[in-house]
Amino acid sequence: xxxxxxxxxxxxxxxxxxxxxxxxxxxxxxxxxxxxxxxxxxxxxxxxxxxxxxxxxxxxxxxxxxxxxxxxxxxxxxxxxxxxxxxxxxxxxxxxxxxxxxxxx
Numbered sequence: 001x002x003x004x005x006x007x008x009x010x011x012x013x014x015x016x017x018x019x020x021x022x023x024x025x026x027x028x029x030x031x032x033x034x035x036x037x038x039x040x041x042x043x044x045x046x047x048x049x050x051x052x053x054x055x056x057x058x059x060x061x062x063x064x065x066x067x068x069x070x071x072x073x074x075x076x077x078x079x080x081x082x083x084x085x086x087x088x089x090x091x092x093x094x095x096x097x098x099x100x101x102x103x104x105x
Contacts, residue, residue: 009065017058017065024054 003009028051031044041048 003064003068007068009061009068012061012065014062014065017061021055021058021062024051024058027051028055 003012028048031048031051032041034040
């Protein structure tokens with residue numbers, strides 16, 4: 001919710017979420033690789049659901065990163081939400097600096 005309210009993904013480590021997706025996908029694949037028989041899947045269902053939900057939540061965070069341009073800051077590209085220009089990076093220090101520049105005194 002905070003990312004949506006701010007319109008940015010400030011402080012997000014995209015590489016951490018990519019590695020989390022790889023780890024969760026590998027974990028889910030290792031459970032399903034043993035057997036696709038219901039007798040083997042049924043006892044492991046809580047872990048399968050857990051890994052699948054983690055993948056869904058990671059996908060939401062990575063989607064927000066792509067939408068708000070978190071992976072493209074400083075390259076002049078935007079992901080669709082807000083434009084990430086040097087004066088509009090979402091950081092509080094940039095906002096105070098732009099206010100100081102507007103001051104005629």
